[in-house]
Amino acid sequence: MSDIVRFFEDRVEGSQESLATALGEVALSSEVDDADLYFEHTTREHYSLEDGLVKKAGQEVSQGVGARIVSGEKTGFAFTEELSPRQIALALESARRIARGSGGGRPLSLSRPGRPGLDLYPTTDLALDRPVPEKIEILATIDRLCRTESSRVVQVMASLAFEQKTLQIVRADGQVVVDRIPLTRLNVSVIAQEGENRQTGSYGWGGRTGFSAIASPENLAHACREAVRMALVNLSAKPCPSGTMDVVLGPGWPGILLHEAIGHGLEGDFNRKGTSAFSGRIGQRVASPLCTIVDDGTLPGRRGSLNVDDEGTPTQRTVLIENGILKGYLQDRQNARLMGTRSTGNGRRESYAHPVMPRMTNTVMLPGETDPAEILASLDRGIYAVNFGGGQVDITSGKFVFSMSEAYYVEKGKILHPVKGATLIGNGPDVLTQVCMVGTDMSLDTGVGTCGKDGQSVPVGVGLPTIRVDGLTVGGTT
Amino acid sequence: MNTSSIPSPASSTGLAKGSKIKLEDGEEAVRYILEAARAAGATSADALYLSGVDETVGVRKGEIEKVHAAQSRGIGIRVFAGQRQSSVATSDFGADHLKSLVERAVAMAQHTAEDPYAGLPDRILPPAIDPVRLFPEEDHIPSRDELIERAKAAEAAALGFDPRITNSEGAECARSRTHVVFGNSLGFLHGYRKSSYTLSCSVIATSKDQMERDYWYVSGPLWESTENSEEIGLKAASRTVSRLGARRIKTGTYPVIFDPETARSLIGHFAGAVSGSALYRNATYLKGREGTPVMNPCMTLREDPFLRGAPGSRPFDGEGLPTRKKTLVDAGVLQTFLFDTYSARKLGRQSTANAVRSLGDGPGVGISNLIVEPGTLSQEALLKKAGTGLLVTELIGFGVSTVTGDYSRGAFGYWFEDGVILHPVSEITLAGTLDEIYKNIVDRGSDLEIRSSINSPSLLVEGLRIAGE
Numbered sequence: 001m002s003d004i005v006r007f008f009e010d011r012v013e014g015s016q017e018s019l020a021t022a023l024g025e026v027a028l029s030s031e032v033d034d035a036d037l038y039f040e041h042t043t044r045e046h047y048s049l050e051d052g053l054v055k056k057a058g059q060e061v062s063q064g065v066g067a068r069i070v071s072g073e074k075t076g077f078a079f080t081e082e083l084s085p086r087q088i089a090l091a092l093e094s095a096r097r098i099a100r101g102s103g104g105g106r107p108l109s110l111s112r113p114g115r116p117g118l119d120l121y122p123t124t125d126l127a128l129d130r131p132v133p134e135k136i137e138i139l140a141t142i143d144r145l146c147r148t149e150s151s152r153v154v155q156v157m158a159s160l161a162f163e164q165k166t167l168q169i170v171r172a173d174g175q176v177v178v179d180r181i182p183l184t185r186l187n188v189s190v191i192a193q194e195g196e197n198r199q200t201g202s203y204g205w206g207g208r209t210g211f212s213a214i215a216s217p218e219n220l221a222h223a224c225r226e227a228v229r230m231a232l233v234n235l236s237a238k239p240c241p242s243g244t245m246d247v248v249l250g251p252g253w254p255g256i257l258l259h260e261a262i263g264h265g266l267e268g269d270f271n272r273k274g275t276s277a278f279s280g281r282i283g284q285r286v287a288s289p290l291c292t293i294v295d296d297g298t299l300p301g302r303r304g305s306l307n308v309d310d311e312g313t314p315t316q317r318t319v320l321i322e323n324g325i326l327k328g329y330l331q332d333r334q335n336a337r338l339m340g341t342r343s344t345g346n347g348r349r350e351s352y353a354h355p356v357m358p359r360m361t362n363t364v365m366l367p368g369e370t371d372p373a374e375i376l377a378s379l380d381r382g383i384y385a386v387n388f389g390g391g392q393v394d395i396t397s398g399k400f401v402f403s404m405s406e407a408y409y410v411e412k413g414k415i416l417h418p419v420k421g422a423t424l425i426g427n428g429p430d431v432l433t434q435v436c437m438v439g440t441d442m443s444l445d446t447g448v449g450t451c452g453k454d455g456q457s458v459p460v461g462v463g464l465p466t467i468r469v470d471g472l473t474v475g476g477t478t
Numbered sequence: 479m480n481t482s483s484i485p486s487p488a489s490s491t492g493l494a495k496g497s498k499i500k501l502e503d504g505e506e507a508v509r510y511i512l513e514a515a516r517a518a519g520a521t522s523a524d525a526l527y528l529s530g531v532d533e534t535v536g537v538r539k540g541e542i543e544k545v546h547a548a549q550s551r552g553i554g555i556r557v558f559a560g561q562r563q564s565s566v567a568t569s570d571f572g573a574d575h576l577k578s579l580v581e582r583a584v585a586m587a588q589h590t591a592e593d594p595y596a597g598l599p600d601r602i603l604p605p606a607i608d609p610v611r612l613f614p615e616e617d618h619i620p621s622r623d624e625l626i627e628r629a630k631a632a633e634a635a636a637l638g639f640d641p642r643i644t645n646s647e648g649a650e651c652a653r654s655r656t657h658v659v660f661g662n663s664l665g666f667l668h669g670y671r672k673s674s675y676t677l678s679c680s681v682i683a684t685s686k687d688q689m690e691r692d693y694w695y696v697s698g699p700l701w702e703s704t705e706n707s708e709e710i711g712l713k714a715a716s717r718t719v720s721r722l723g724a725r726r727i728k729t730g731t732y733p734v735i736f737d738p739e740t741a742r743s744l745i746g747h748f749a750g751a752v753s754g755s756a757l758y759r760n761a762t763y764l765k766g767r768e769g770t771p772v773m774n775p776c777m778t779l780r781e782d783p784f785l786r787g788a789p790g791s792r793p794f795d796g797e798g799l800p801t802r803k804k805t806l807v808d809a810g811v812l813q814t815f816l817f818d819t820y821s822a823r824k825l826g827r828q829s830t831a832n833a834v835r836s837l838g839d840g841p842g843v844g845i846s847n848l849i850v851e852p853g854t855l856s857q858e859a860l861l862k863k864a865g866t867g868l869l870v871t872e873l874i875g876f877g878v879s880t881v882t883g884d885y886s887r888g889a890f891g892y893w894f895e896d897g898v899i900l901h902p903v904s905e906i907t908l909a910g911t912l913d914e915i916y917k918n919i920v921d922r923g924s925d926l927e928i929r930s931s932i933n934s935p936s937l938l939v940e941g942l943r944i945a946g947e
Contacts, residue, residue, distance in 0.1 A: 051759075057565075060566065081570070098544070422877065425907050473905060
């Protein structure tokens, strides 16, 4: 993969030595704990369809270098979109002013750029290399399939997006890491109408995959069937009840519960500052003994996976909760250092223009021992929620919400009818203690998650088996 | 109707191979890329240039925690090949790169569908107003130390407010200056520069085993906008402390008062539902409702793109059309949807100059500044009028659909009886449909303040479903 290794060498006007000098000057001066340069070149391509026409196609290129200087709890950060040694040195100088270092640095000795040990995603069969008509044909197929699925479909909106990010991280220890990261995303959204009743259904799919995976006929047929099915289900949905009740969450994407209820609260920055509802609770029981939860950046091809994080640390599988006991936090280098521990490979950033923070990768609850059918059958009166929209959490109070997009009202273990979308609200530190059954059917989501924190978006994944949670507040209208 | 010649570039854009477009000169960059599009075979095109200088400082517990400085720029172009279109954008201003990117765009456009409604506006018109009247001139640009000083002052005021303030997420002070240039192949080429200053503070209060966080912020077009830094800190602190002791309330149907911040969010959904794009997609519950009541008769909503210093103000829209004031809702009756050129053509209407444009994509529909006309009652008087119910001060989650109008969100606020606040409330949801909620807004406060692009006084909604205990 010499093209990846040499990618920035060819683009930066100037030598590795000038970089080593500029970075070394600040990184090796006293009072500086860490420093890095993050070179990024990203190409994004998108196509969208509505009204039966592929109306829009486009491409975006962004490139730049982020310079970061860390000193204790302080971070100085600057970026430039010009890949010249002079601009990079200026960015470093601007970032270093925060650490009133006494200078005295010297040139670093940089390693040859190296690829990460992990190899979780393809570097060939990339969507960007395929001819435009092939991608447009996918959307046309989706339109046809959705409309064939039901005559009640009045609108089909579909989009395809591909991204290819090439990065080079030059670290203060002289190590230079390069990687090329693909991301693909397919979204199908339909509106079905019956009289004046209009409802939506959608299906998303994606990951760090090649082109063939997204374009397979089975994949497209499944996406369309699911989107239309959801819209038709919602056409017959009745108002959702309101109040506190027991809820069964289906497998896969409902794992957003983990992301909101506990994942953010376990990020190192909040815990280092003591602002999380989980601060200082390592070793305590925070979930029922049925719950074991990990954050795993090493799952091949998944949306949240990375060979290395954005600080060049290899990703790993981090146990967050084991049999209900809080085991660990998610760390980047700065927060790990300040908390006297090691980075867990969770230092992530949206782009060169954003600073690093501890972020989740793929957050997953491991399977339990109960047959999922038995879990649903155990529900006396409550909600069976199989799909969700987004969620949000207040880290400090622990209150979190997530919004159902496909759900059913259940009595005596029987599904009676679908209910309209409604928000579920709970308290993060309590909710997992209310998990009373965990199914054998753990599945990962289909690759749709984007997590927002402090204005930065990064792709993430979740995974969940069917679980029953008692006493969640359901925000219905009746 | 959409073919046109592209004006030839000014002589200054005669660029040698491998050269860079000058960062400071947005006009030159837009001219250059439009000319490149013409040369590549585009029949028409429009282009947006954005550049900005941003500086953000953060302090926490009295110490500087972060300093971010950025100089960024980007250019995006939409090209037409007859009735087919595509768009490209980049942050790389190398002349060769720009050329090859535009060639790529023209090639991509050959493959998209022929769309009879696609194209630039029929003609160009001058901007509605001189940008100088929208965006006040700055007489002082603060240094980094001045930014730090204000953030420190805000946080110090917050930390000193009450012994129950035990921790801090810090205070941030930021400035940005943005240069916007838009041009198209019909010969439109205009730009403006605007500045923005923000000061925010967020602290944490503790009592027994409960921990609560809240924040406050101010933003505006001038450095003076953030001068009451202590006030921001004190307000953040008092909001935070007042959340201690929050508990749930019983599930039921109650009157609910949305404070100006949450009312803004409630009205924001309306701005989405009146989009002409949503209308032609069958994706709004307001379809077919023009000229009919969509809100309580006490509600009048206006759009004003000319509010001096307001964040949504603009002299022309995302397609270069002159912006204008309009009434969206008059005494509860929907007056108009909002259209860009595309949605208007598609529905046989006229653009309302509500196109918004981002670098990477063609125009969509959006609003400049939306204002809900205030009433006469103070928030206290609204509480008295409501009697017993919930005052909402924060909403979380995404449970709103403008397609169906279904609304369900997590909320935080205060329970009041006989017009008197008794205790804070958390871990509850509010639910209904937007249509019912807007029709049940029985009164408005007098507390309108222009803080954002969507602005509302407090709103009193009768009979909203709350899920709690």
